[in-house]
Amino acid sequence: MSGHSKWANIQHRKGRQDAKRSNMWTKIVREIIIAARTGGGGDPDMNPKLRLALVKARGANVPKDTIKNAILKGTGQLEGVSYEEVRYEGYGVSGAALIIDCTTDNKVRTVSDVRHILTSNGGSLGTEGSVAFMFKHCGLIVLPSGADEDKAMEVGLEAGAEDVVANEDGTIEIVTPPTIQEFEAVQKALEDAGMTPIYAEITMKPVNKTVLSGEDAEKMQRIIDELEDNDDVSQVYCSAELDLPEDEE
Numbered sequence: 068m069s070g071h072s073k074w075a076n077i078q079h080r081k082g083r084q085d086a087k088r089s090n091m092w093t094k095i096v097r098e099i100i101i102a103a104r105t106g107g108g109g110d111p112d113m114n115p116k117l118r119l120a121l122v123k124a125r126g127a128n129v130p131k132d133t134i135k136n137a138i139l140k141g142t143g144q145l146e147g148v149s150y151e152e153v154r155y156e157g158y159g160v161s162g163a164a165l166i167i168d169c170t171t172d173n174k175v176r177t178v179s180d181v182r183h184i185l186t187s188n189g190g191s192l193g194t195e196g197s198v199a200f201m202f203k204h205c206g207l208i209v210l211p212s213g214a215d216e217d218k219a220m221e222v223g224l225e226a227g228a229e230d231v232v233a234n235e236d237g238t239i240e241i242v243t244p245p246t247i248q249e250f251e252a253v254q255k256a257l258e259d260a261g262m263t264p265i266y267a268e269i270t271m272k273p274v275n276k277t278v279l280s281g282e283d284a285e286k287m288q289r290i291i292d293e294l295e296d297n298d299d300v301s302q303v304y305c306s307a308e309l310d311l312p313e314d315e316e
Contacts, residue, residue, distance in 0.1 A: 093298050095124050096137045097150050097170040103141025115247035117141075119269070148172045152301075155181050156198045159190040160279060160287040163307035164198035166271050169299045177299040184297070188290045201306050202271040205229070205242050206250035208257065209266035212237030219262060226256035238265075245269055273306035280310035 098120045103109045106116030117138070124134050140147030153174055155167040165185075171177040182192045210219055216239055220231040223241040227249050230242040243253045247269065254267050279287050287307050294303045 090296065090298060091127055092129050092133070094170070094301050095120065095127055095129055096133060098301060099124060099134060099137040100141040100147065101150055101152060101170060103138045104143075109138045109142040109144075115251070118251075119247060153177065154195075156193045156195065157181070157185050157190055158193060158198070159185070159188075159290045159305065159307065160283045161277065161307075163277055163279065163287055163305060164201045164273070165190070165290075165294075165306075166198065166202060166304040167294055167300055168302040168304075170301050171299045180297055180299065181294065184290065184293045188286060188293065190290055198306070201275065202273055202304060204245040205270065205272050206245060206253065207266070207268055207270045207272060208241040208243065208250075208254055208264045210239040210241070210257070210262055211265045214239050214262055218260065219257065222256050222260045222262070223253055226253040228253045242272070270302075271304040273304070276306060276308045278310055279307045284309040284311050 099117065102114065102117040102120045107114040109117070111118040111121055121134065136145060139145040150170045150172050151174070153169050153171060155169065155178065157165045157167065159165050167181055169177050169181070178192075184190075185192055208223075214237075216231070216233050219239050219241060223231050223243075228241045228243050230240075232240040232242070234240065241253060241257070243250045250267075250269055254264065257264065284307075287305070288309055288311060291303050291305060294300045
């Protein structure tokens with residue numbers, strides 16, 4: 068089946084995050100600490116959650132000593148701030164749904180920051196469960212334009228993928244179950260078949276998308292950018308697909 072590409076939006080956000088390396092490193096370090104504490108210890112072979120966090124860290128060129136110290140803090144072998152994961156749900160422009168995942172040592176500060184960003188840009192903070200039903204928890208792997216769709220479908224479905232979608236721009240999306248083991252199995256099968264993803268994450272994929280353009284798209288992008296600039300915000304998921312000018316993507 069074919070679909071409109073979300074890759075331009077993802078790529079825009081990844082580009083901004085790469086440009087703000089210190090902010091990105093802060094988020095990844097917190098993710099490693101939490102994964103080491105809650106996912107099953109400091110051994111990535113025994114801790115799939117930590118394994119995924121380490122893949123992100125290596126991709127972002129986080130220094131090895133920083134990674135090692137984060138693991139030791141998570142396992143309690145080094146003193147450090149105690150972080151916890153918290154999820155907020157809300158609305159942006161034209162009622163577009165937002166899920167905002169955070170890692171924080173102060174929930175009062177974090178919810179205040181998130182609420183301020185939303186309300187100052189025409190959005191609002193919702194209650195728990197208010198928009199979660201609008202998203203599907205799943206793995207998402209994106210292959211670059213030019214990848215063999217038939218091969219991706221054969222390999223992906225054989226490895227346990229739920230769906231394979233060819234986008235208008237030539238990229239291919241493979242949707243997997245949300246468990247880390249199943250996601251990794253599909254990713255490994257694709258890579259073993261010579262297909263290297265340009266994006267691979269366990270995510271919250273919107274069930275139905277609303278395309279925003281013009282001023283609405285710019286306002287929605289501003290909300291996402293301000294949320295992602297906050298150190299406590301680890302991930303932002305949005306039900307809107309933003310039709311932005313090429314120089315803004």
